Amino acid sequence: MEKITKDAFCVIGKAGSTKDGEGFVQKLWNEANSHFVEVAQLAAKNADGSLKGIWGAMTDFSFEFKPWENNFSEGMYLAGVEAEISAVAPKGWKKWIIPGFEYLKIPVQAPDTFEKTIKYLKENNIPLAGAVQDFTEPKTGENFMFFPVACNDSKRKLIQDLKSTTNQFSVCGLHCEYCFLSEWCAGCKSACNMCSYATLSDDNTCPNVACCKEKGFDGCYQCGKIRGCQTGFYSPDSDGANASKALAILRRDYGDKAVTAALAKMHEKYDFLKLQEVLNADIDKAVEQLKTFAETGAQQAFIIKGNAE
Numbered sequence: 001m002e003k004i005t006k007d008a009f010c011v012i013g014k015a016g017s018t019k020d021g022e023g024f025v026q027k028l029w030n031e032a033n034s035h036f037v038e039v040a041q042l043a044a045k046n047a048d049g050s051l052k053g054i055w056g057a058m059t060d061f062s063f064e065f066k067p068w069e070n071n072f073s074e075g076m077y078l079a080g081v082e083a084e085i086s087a088v089a090p091k092g093w094k095k096w097i098i099p100g101f102e103y104l105k106i107p108v109q110a111p112d113t114f115e116k117t118i119k120y121l122k123e124n125n126i127p128l129a130g131a132v133q134d135f136t137e138p139k140t141g142e143n144f145m146f147f148p149v150a151c152n153d154s155k156r157k158l159i160q161d162l163k164s165t166t167n168q169f170s171v172c173g174l175h176c177e178y179c180f181l182s183e184w185c186a187g188c189k190s191a192c193n194m195c196s197y198a199t200l201s202d203d204n205t206c207p208n209v210a211c212c213k214e215k216g217f218d219g220c221y222q223c224g225k226i227r228g229c230q231t232g233f234y235s236p237d238s239d240g241a242n243a244s245k246a247l248a249i250l251r252r253d254y255g256d257k258a259v260t261a262a263l264a265k266m267h268e269k270y271d272f273l274k275l276q277e278v279l280n281a282d283i284d285k286a287v288e289q290l291k292t293f294a295e296t297g298a299q300q301a302f303i304i305k306g307n308a309e
Helices: 024-034 113-123 154-163 207-215 241-254 256-269 283-298
Strands: 002-006 009-017 054-059 076-083 094-098 101-107 133-136 143-151
Touching (some): 009 024, 009 054, 024 076, 054 094, 113 143, 256 283
Antiparallel strands (some): 054 076, 133 143
């Protein structure tokens, strides 16, 4: 048993979950191995040119890298290779940023390695700090399990560093600093985009991002068809569609400062996780709500009437 510290790192691989049925992990590995040439150039390497690691990365369904649920029987799995943080996953592959942890690195020497280690942790009052990760040493082919026993702040620092050089206004209209994913996502314009509409898309690109790129727009706020749009996050089954459209319209009509002021005031007045918990479902009423928040939130710095940017 070895205790090690590993900072946040990237894995690009084939993703699935226990919802895919029995044998899904082996199917993922078969697919990843048979198409490895597609990601070989993205793999992170040691100084001698060898691969840094092959990972069976795991997380719970909330994508917060907590232990698998229901007695470790339900969760998500990524069969892949360690890659550089800036790597972009090809179509059909997924990119995960695993948070930094202090791990117990356990050699896999028997089928019950996992159960024995969990028992050891319980007997020694050592809490499991996150999802267990499978690791294969490329040089030797040895298999290990990484049991996280303490968090470190490396992923949060990574995200903050990326945010400092990335525009925090998302394409769909949301402001990344005020998003419930802000702790783990640096925004849809960054190298660490954890937005669900990107991670769930086959090509890892949010449909709104793809649409704006095709039209040469910085964001949906520049599109004259935004009110009736049903692309990506604006789809009818998205409960946040009207709220994000309202933000985009406010940005279009009154500028970035209005959006920032409105969101700051909303978070000061209300305790909420998602924007749609506060804004009215009707777009026009939501825009009026935002304008009111902007007017009262900016005061000396900004007066919304007659100060559109």
